[in-house]
Amino acid sequence: MSSSTSDLVALATGAVLALSTGALAQSAPLSAQDSDPRVMGWMQGFPPPADKLITQPDSNYFSFPKLRWSVCHLREFLPTEEISRGLGAPVPLNYPSPAEFARLSREIDALTFMPIDGTEPMTWEDSLYANYTDGMLILHKGQVVYERYFGCLEEDGKHAIMSMTKSITGLLGEILVAEGVLDDAALVRDVIPEIGDSAFATATVRQVMDMTTGVQYSENYSDPNADIWLYSRAASPLPKPADYTGPDGYWEYLQQVKPEGNHGDAFHYKTINSDMLGWMISRVTGKSVTDLASERLWSRIGAEQDAYQTVDGKGVPFAGGGVTAGLRDLGRLGQLMLDGGEINGQRLFPKEVVDTIAAGGDPSKFAGFPTIPNGSYTSQWWVFHNDHGAYAARGVHGQTIYVDPTAQMVLVRLASFPQAQNGFIDPTSLPAYQAVAEYLMAR
Amino acid sequence: MSSSTSDLVALATGAVLALSTGALAQSAPLSAQDSDPRVMGWMQGFPPPADKLITQPDSNYFSFPKLRWSVCHLREFLPTEEISRGLGAPVPLNYPSPAEFARLSREIDALTFMPIDGTEPMTWEDSLYANYTDGMLILHKGQVVYERYFGCLEEDGKHAIMSMTKSITGLLGEILVAEGVLDDAALVRDVIPEIGDSAFATATVRQVMDMTTGVQYSENYSDPNADIWLYSRAASPLPKPADYTGPDGYWEYLQQVKPEGNHGDAFHYKTINSDMLGWMISRVTGKSVTDLASERLWSRIGAEQDAYQTVDGKGVPFAGGGVTAGLRDLGRLGQLMLDGGEINGQRLFPKEVVDTIAAGGDPSKFAGFPTIPNGSYTSQWWVFHNDHGAYAARGVHGQTIYVDPTAQMVLVRLASFPQAQNGFIDPTSLPAYQAVAEYLMAR
Known part of the structure; x- marks a missing residue:
């Protein structure tokens, strides 16, 4: 191991x-x-x-x-499954003239903002380094207004998106709900009978989607039997040790989850919900989440690169964190959200899918994230409940697709911040995004 | 392990x-x-x-x-590295009208030929099943005249090409020789000083390219210390057992190869030559063979899919057998060979590269392959020395890119024949290719 x-x-x-x-x-x-x-x-x-x-x-x-x-x-370390873009020609993103693009870049770089709890203003450009940014893409009204690469990332490269994977899983789930293929009022055991007496059995699909299940998932590192380590061992695609007797793969793990608290009481950010959702999606569609992400999203957004997803030892994709993708393709995904399910003149899913996500959940059930004081988490997306109605996909070490409907802005950041939790990165990020949004609105 | x-x-x-x-x-x-x-x-x-x-x-x-x-x-089992097609639009292959394409398909399916050592003629279509074909593509004068998929392969899928990987490595090597970047008269130790006292040290680059080195590589399965098992253990990307003391990765293995016979005496089909060539290619170019295959081939042939290559535990691609690719992209590669280095109006490398390969080596040094009685092996390509001047990339279980310059035919077969060695598959393949070539020449 x-x-x-x-x-x-x-x-x-x-x-x-x-x-x-x-x-x-x-x-x-x-x-x-x-x-x-x-x-x-x-x-x-x-x-x-x-x-x-x-x-x-x-x-x-x-x-x-x-x-x-x-x-x-990541693919050089781990087995992976492709999320195919299909075989057609990519649909290029829309850019202003080079001179206009350079002017916008200069002006955005020079923007200043006050970090959360900060005392000194910071420039946008300084924030890119403060946040160990690997890629930054900003679209305004569907046009690329800013695009920079750093560190390991290049235009034709790909980057792990970590828990933004959950938002892709959640989007697929919400599409299936809107289409009547997945009943979000059903209990998990009605969709996956062999979930057995797992704590998930009596949760609703919606509670899984919104992470309001009452399931045990401990992260006490000093305890070698903490759930995080059990899950990691189950998920590893490497051969299990000869004396291993635990669950094999994501789905066997989910079958033995214990209860903790009551379903529906509160939001708890626990990755096992995303994999539970992934399993239900595969059951009702008869497709892996990679194939479904290809069929519903990557092959239809004009993507220029395939994405990929890590898998466990049985080939099950990691629906809670396994995706790697290109910066501009994630921009296409954000634009698809901003435009309510339409892209390149095609409707990929009903507008209510985005409306449901953007409306968010009950902020009174949401706590534990000081940089998102009034937030909620719906269908695996973070909703800020701010003046601009912004919502985001977020992953550790600074990954984000940030959608600001008021400013008609989509921002994608890929990063490798030394610490995992976005709480450390938000102070020099969220106010910076607000500053760019206001600049673009005044454009 | x-x-x-x-x-x-x-x-x-x-x-x-x-x-x-x-x-x-x-x-x-x-x-x-x-x-x-x-x-x-x-x-x-x-x-x-x-x-x-x-x-x-x-x-x-x-x-x-x-x-x-x-x-x-394969990528779902093993770590891999991408061979990128780049970000542009694919260049579609040229097809006849659907009616003409269907007519050609019917006529080719009905062609008959006599298998090697056979007593009954066989139809082309029957040969596809006899050979456990997964994909068959035939181009004539640059136009697709036949294309079928079976088993696990679909138009947008990919298939392991096994030892055809060697021919990609060999083509890259031959390009570098033509460009003066790699000196095929140099000794391996002049290119890779740390090859040390390995038997490869005193071989020439050309001997490595043509597999006429005198190196020990035993395949005695009853001997747990046979070289094939040592190489496999070195190459595995899985964590080594705690008590493992052997070489780690392809390149450490190559540093301890023992001599057997004299360099230059005879052709011996030994995969370690391909990995030795891959190492020299990376040393003189400063690029991995995957990056070089992308830069020189995949990003320039109008490919519609990325390919990929398995890697060892240190991220070194398996230059002797690790590539997986799409059927039509392999057709593009074959067409590039047939057209002497030109494709889609662009010259990718000097014509002498293909001339050198197609001319073949000395058949008197070649033995051990009864279905290729007058053959030779040059720059990791098989040369038949037949009336049509045909040459091929070949991989176990039935993989081939077969180029027939006389018939202006490129044929790609991907397959999963139960047995590994092509000697079992050639009797119902090579005469079938000849029959199609003659049919196309009379077209």
Whole structure:
């Protein structure tokens, strides 16, 4: 059992916060510039020197600063399944003239904002480095107004999107609900009878989608039997140790989840809900979530790259965190949301799908995320309930697709921030997004 | 250590012949129709029943009949690296009208030929089933005249090409020789000083390219220390056992190869030559063979799909057998060869590259392949020295790109024949190709 494979699942849950914080408290991490994987020299040379190698068996490949290389190279460590773009020509994104694009870039770089709890204003450009940004794309009224690449990411590269995967799973689920294929009032056991006496059995599909289930999923690192480690071991695609007797794969794990609290009482951010949703999606459609994401999204948004998704030892995609994709294709996905299910003159799903997500849930059930004080979580999307009606897909280490319907802005950031939890990154991100939105509205 | 991962390398070398033959001698294998993975039900259902699961840790996923599913799904078992097609629009292949295409299909299906050592003629269509064909594409004068899919393969799918990988590596090597970047008269130790006292050290680059090195690589299965098993263990991307002390990765293995015979004396089909060539290519270009294949081939032939390549535990691509690709993209590659390095109005490399390969080597040094009586092996391509001047990329279980310059025909077959060695498949393949070539020449 490789600890690094376990870490991937742990990281997708945002669960390694305590560990990361502890390590960072010792000393300030390298800056974005100093930890740039090209500067660090990771995997350069044929072969690279031993101290520049990043391998899955031998090293903790998903910890900072190696993380800054590995977020662009997950398929080189793990088995994966393709999310195909199909065989047709990509539909290019819409750009202003080069001169206008450069002017917009300069003006956006110079924007200033006050970080949450900050005392000094920060420029937009400085925030990109503060946040260890690997890629930043901003669309306004369907036109690209800003696009930059850093670190391991290039225009034709791909980046792990971590828990933004959940929002793709949730979007697929919401589409199936709107089409009447998945009944969100049904109980999980009605969809998956073999869920048995798992705590999930008596939750509704909607509670799973919104993560208001009452299910046990402990993240106490000092306990080797904590659920996070059991889940990681079940999910690992590596051969199980000879003496392993636990669940094999995501779905066997879900069959033995214990209850904790009552379904429907409150939002608890627990990745196992996303995989439970993924299983139900596959059951009612007869397709893997990768094939469905290809059929409903990637092959129809004019994508220019295939995406891919990590799988467990039985080929089940990690619906809670396994996707890697290109920056511009994620921009297409955000634009599809902003435009209520339409893209390139085609309607891919009913507008009510986006309306349901954007409306959000009950903020009174939502707590524990100080940088999102009035938020909610609906269909695996984060809803800010702010003046602009913004909502987002979010993943650890700074991944986001941020949709601002009022400003008609879609912003995608891919990043490799040293710490996992977005609570550390939001102070120099969310006010920056607001500043760009206001700039674009005044354009 | 998973035996299945080892098998992949073993199969790519054509080395499991003895084992497969033994097993098959017990009883006739299932027919192509009966072993169709959709008929077998492999991996159907969410989850599939236990007896329909194909997993890397638990089962021999690369043996017939599971092989018939796994050849289309290697990335779901193993870490891989992308061979990117780039971001542009694919260049569609040229087709006749649908009516003309259907007429050609009917006529080709009805062609008959006499199998090698056969007594009864066989139709072309029957040969597709006899050979467990998954995909067949034929281009004549640059136009697709025949295209069919079977088993696990579909138009938008991909298939393991096994040792045809070697021919991609060899083509890249020959391009670098023509450009003066790689000196084929140099000794390996001049290119890779740290090859040390490996038997490869004193071979020339050309001897490696043509597999006329005198290197030891035993395939005695009853000996657990046979080189084939040592290589497989070195190459496995899975974590090494705690007590493992052997070489780690393809390149460390190459550093400890022992001599056997004299360099230049004779052709010996040994996969380690291909990986030695891959290492030299990466050293002189500063690029992995995947990146170079993307830069020189996949991004420039109008490909419609990315390809991918399996890697060892250090991220080194398997230059001797790791590539998976789409049928039509392999057709584009064959057409590029037929047209001497030009495609879609662009010259990708000097014509002498193809001339060198097509001219072949010295047939007197070539032996051991009864179905290719006058053949030779040059730059990792098989040359038939027949009336049509045909040459081919070939991989176990029936993979081929067959180029017939006289008939201006390119034929690509992807297959999952129960036995590994093409010697079993050639009798119902090579005369069939000749029959199609003659039909097309009379067209």
